[in-house]
Amino acid sequence: LMATTQLLVKVALQRTQDPGACLGIVNKQLCTQGFSGQFVTMIVVVLEPGSGAVEVATAGHPAPLLQRDGVFTSMEVEPSLVLGVDAEETYKTRGFVAEAGATMILYTDGVVEAECDTGEQYGLDRLVTAVNRNGGPKTAQTGRPDQRIKAIVEDVKKFCGTKDLLDDLTVVAVRVG
DSSP, X not given: OHHHHHHHHHHHHHHHOOHHHHHHHHHHHHHHHOOTTOOBOEEEEEEETTTTEXXXXXXXXXXXXXXXXXXXXXXXXXOOOOBTSOTTOOOOOEEEEOOTTOEEEEEOHHHHTOBOTTSOBOHHHHHHHHHXXXXXXXXXXXXXXXXXXXXXXXXXXXXXXXXXXXXXXXXEEEEOO
């Protein structure tokens, strides 16, 4: 399923260069393939080097965080259905402009759905707080995308304590501006 999806995304994005249209094409193809109830969550981000232009569309993936005026907030991206379920689903592209030096953070639902011993989830608010706490004044350490990833993963693990993660924990940080 993932190999098929990767190939479909590569071909669709070359044809359209629009994240939402790409997801729509991939979704229609996956719906015809018959993967027996399997589905794919995905986010497609197109960055325009030099301009800070960012276009985003999501299929069941949480909205990325984008740094504005040094503070991270969740990007306002309309959530859409996962891929491979409904061939008629439409996926909307949302455009943003990132300021010079800004970082965008993408993450899987395993980050915000990570649970502590009491069953409480880590959540989006805790993620935003952790990123902003560890993103403080730009220094050689806090401003680097790899250090931001490390800080998030450490915070999630600290929150979970002895409880094992129930899902994957994937974080990507990209300097976009």
